[in-house]
Amino acid sequence: MVLNHIRAARTISRIELAAESGVTPATITQVVRELMDHGLVVEVGRGASTGGKPRTLLQLNPRARYAVGVLFERNTCVVVLVDLTGRPVARTSFPGTATLPPGQGVALVASRVNALLDTAGVDRGKVLGVGLATYGPQDRRAGVLLTHQPTPEWFGYPVAPRLSEILGLPVLLDNDAAAAAIGEYWLGAVDTPAFGCIYMASGIGGGVVVDGELYRGSSSNGVEIGHITVDLDGGPCGCGNYGCLGNYADPTAVIKQALEASPLGARLGLDPGDTDVMAAFGRIATAAQAGDPAARTLIERSARHLGTAAVTMTSLFDLDTIVLAGPSLAAAGPIYQSVVQEEVRRRTFARRAHPVRVVTSVSGSDAAAVGGAVLVLQGELAVLELASTAGPAESAGEPAERAGHRR
Amino acid sequence: MVLNHIRAARTISRIELAAESGVTPATITQVVRELMDHGLVVEVGRGASTGGKPRTLLQLNPRARYAVGVLFERNTCVVVLVDLTGRPVARTSFPGTATLPPGQGVALVASRVNALLDTAGVDRGKVLGVGLATYGPQDRRAGVLLTHQPTPEWFGYPVAPRLSEILGLPVLLDNDAAAAAIGEYWLGAVDTPAFGCIYMASGIGGGVVVDGELYRGSSSNGVEIGHITVDLDGGPCGCGNYGCLGNYADPTAVIKQALEASPLGARLGLDPGDTDVMAAFGRIATAAQAGDPAARTLIERSARHLGTAAVTMTSLFDLDTIVLAGPSLAAAGPIYQSVVQEEVRRRTFARRAHPVRVVTSVSGSDAAAVGGAVLVLQGELAVLELASTAGPAESAGEPAERAGHRR
Incomplete structure (x- = not known):
């Protein structure tokens, strides 16, 4: 405390x-x-x-302890090492796990974490643990994904326990967008009574922080802002719902629109068979930010839909600030920021009670990874670790049992 | 405590x-x-x-203290007197304040509260205060509405302080749907980690209770589930947003559809000029519940839209239970309950993490009024009152000052 x-x-x-x-x-x-x-x-x-x-x-003392954060994504993974204040001191990223079976995907992440710790020259005894930030739904306690994405084998696979076993470090699982939100708070970028984060990587998610605490609800599977119906006549979504916001605003939707606008698609070298949607989307976003009118039209449309997401989140959670975070919001951050701000200003239900400010994340593409590490620092895990450790040498012992006891 | x-x-x-x-x-x-x-x-x-x-x-001791709850609505008002356990002991209702200037509307409510207290024969010294449950947005601290509904004069009118002044009792202002939700919890009908209430009177609102506490957000103006966009191409709503859920599902929308289905409109004696939308809607809902196929089609459509509201609320707040409450959900409760349950079962994002149960309110039409009274019992007001009162005789003193100090 x-x-x-x-x-x-x-x-x-x-x-x-x-x-x-x-x-x-x-x-x-x-x-x-x-x-x-x-x-x-x-x-x-x-x-x-x-x-x-x-x-x-x-x-x-920033160098007294460290934590690792991992953004675990279909298209790209990011690993960061942060010091005790939450400041990143080392970072790596690599193509994601979209096509790998779970065992190989987890082994790949573990090898990259080990390599980063070696490169940074940090004493492993000072590393409190790993925060694995990824999409939902999840069983956070068991450290297990409850989704068939990207392939059916991932459903129920013990991703956090397996990573913990390989690394010999405690591993906690959490939602990527929730991690991004609490990371923003911890780093001091936002400290208001109630703020939300809209996070876009391959998909769109959200996190809400009230009085410095993540909103958790019944099972920490909330704020799934990409999967709310915005079109009553819309088509089915992989999540089981229909007319979901994500299908109008996310990278896959924007790429599809860009391919339909054929000169743009050809100019940016987009290929319908490309599986790395975040890289392809990044090219469109970069072109938009650089002033390409066709790209800008598409990104502004996506931004208006994220504006609808922001209005819904704000009208339901009564937020005073919205943070835009994640790799797919980093490339064209200024466009998204100004369009979402304008939508919220005009459409939010409680706009006469208080203004709602829209800002971009201080951690940009790395927000979820940094947040994952912050959750380790912030959590009970860290408190227990700090309180019970006589010297740093024992802090990596019995990882599996510790992982089983985390909140 | x-x-x-x-x-x-x-x-x-x-x-x-x-x-x-x-x-x-x-x-x-x-x-x-x-x-x-x-x-x-x-x-x-x-x-x-x-x-x-x-x-x-x-x-x-149920009869040691009492609280008054008022549902303050355009079309209908309900006043209840509850005992210290939250159980209603007296009730009255009367046409709402849709066409009255604020001063007359508040005076009308005050006269009905006084009449109910007289009829019930309850010592006014034992009445802790009045919970005024109505629509938003509101400035809860100041006891003021921040909406031009039903007429521009209501915006900023000091409705709670004025009522307090006339009655000589503390008055707290809160959202009707939030009141309904906490009332359900207090009366023991729902006691789960995270549940929500969808409330329908003239309009549609929501409330969320997490670990026994109302979700408040930045200014207690959240969970406005009637004003989320469900149609990206939808028309403008009076709230400033567009394509709002309420415009597809609420009593006004259903009446419009019934008038278009002309044999039904004529059969139920609906009149396009009728301002009491809740009464007209009640006739359609009653006919649907009695088996009229045309009425049933309309109510089921409204229920499917409320199903979308329930899915959005659950996917954002990660709720385990949805309570359907309010006068416009009372008449055809079983139809709404079964349709919303089915939508939530199929479409909620976190359905693999836990089931979501849909139930109807134990307080039916009176949920918001009962909840308003419960907020008085539960609030700091009650705690202070109970702790500091030597005898019951002083408990009605200095109402204006007390009202100014309430949370």
Whole structure:
């Protein structure tokens, strides 16, 4: 708890820490001494004097612990290593697992995580665990996907336990868009009473943070904004619903429209047989941002549909801020930001109660991976780990059992 | 806090109360003695023996305090008086305020509240306050509507402070659908991790309860499920959005369809000039439930659209239960229940993570009014009132100031 207050404040004095946490100054002094003994907190100079002696400021020791975040996607995967403050210190990305059987896909991710840790030269004993951010639905407790995407073999495959077993590190599973949302909060980019994140990679998802906590609902399978009906006469979606928003706004939909607008499709070298939809979409988004009128028309249409997603999310969750995140929103971020802002301004139900601001993620393409790592730092896992670790050397022990006990 | 544990359990022993609240048995004994001295709690016999002496059971004294709930609607208003357990003990309803200026509308409500209290013969000193449940958007803190419905004069009119002034009782303002949802929870009808309520009167609204608390978001103006876009090419809605769900499913939409199906419209005596849409809709719903095929076709279509609302709510809030409530869902409840259940079963995103159950409200037409009264019982208002009242006689003092301090 004290660590979390120090994190949120970035730098803080012992007196301020006592005031904010409601713990007595004597206890704070004691706890801070223990945290400093473990190397988790360091003194970083003095604050402005308020009359008496200037106060010594504390901050987290960024290099005391690390966490790994993985965006696990059909088309692309991203691995980041973040320090104890959530700041990325190393990163890699590679083509996704769309065509691999689950066993091979997980082994590939594990090898990339190991390679990144080796390259970064970080002591594995200081790595708290891995946050695996991917699409839903999921059984978060069991660390299992409840979807037949990309292939039926993935349904029920124990993706988090298997990765944990190979890496010898605790692994937690969570939704990519939810991870992106909490990452934004942790990094200090958004700190409002209720904000949401719209996340676009191959598909479209969402996350909501209220008073600094992820909205979880019944089973952490909410905010699936890509799978709400926006066309009562629309065709069936792979999710079981029909007329889903994603089918009008996501990379696959935009590529289809670009191929129909044949000079554009040919100019950008789009190929109907291409399976890497994110790369193909990236070319359209980049062209739009560079001023290609045909590409811009398509991206603006997609953005207006994301505007509908933002209006629905805001009218249901009563949000004051929408963050646009994910690899497919990074390339043409300014277009999406301005169009979605305008839709929300005009159409949100509670616009007379308060304005709704639309911003782009500070983590861009890496938002979900960074968020996955942040969930490790933030979670009970980290708290237990920090509290119970006498020295860092034991922190990688018994990974399978730990993974079984995570929230 | 102790009162709330007793309420939730209905009957409970002191030992169980200590275990559930985490307070020491000695303190529980002391607090219970004070509550009994104030007449708020009574002993009601003994529970089964678990080896030793059978334990004396406690329950709330239903007649110790009362609360008033008002459904404040364009077409119809409902006033209920509930006892300390939330059970309605008196009720009245009257035509709504659609055509009245705000001052006259509020005066009409006040006169009906006073008449109900007189008829019920309840000591006004025992009445904790009034929960005014109505549509949004609202400024809940100020007790003010932020909508031009039904006429522009209502926008910004201090409806709760004015009613409080006339009645000499604290008045809190809240959303009708949110009130219906928390009422359902308080009355013990639904007690799951995350459930939602779809509420239909003249319009369609929603409320969500997570872990026993109303979802509030940024300003308590969320879950506006009637105003989400379900038709990207749909026409403009009075709310500022377009293609809104309400315009396909609500009473006005169904009446329009019935008038177009001319033999049905004539058979039910529908008149395009009729302003009481809820009464006209009630005739169609009743005919549908009685087996009229043309009426049934229309109600089933409306129900399928509410099914879309339920799927969207569930896929965004990850709900395990949907409660259908409100006057316009009461007349043909079984049709709505079965159609919405089937839509949710087939289309909800997280259906593989857990089932979603659809039920009808235990309070039917009165759900929002009962919920308004429950919000008074549940709120800080009630806690403060109960804690600080030496005797019941002072409890109606300084209503304006109290209203200004409510949450």
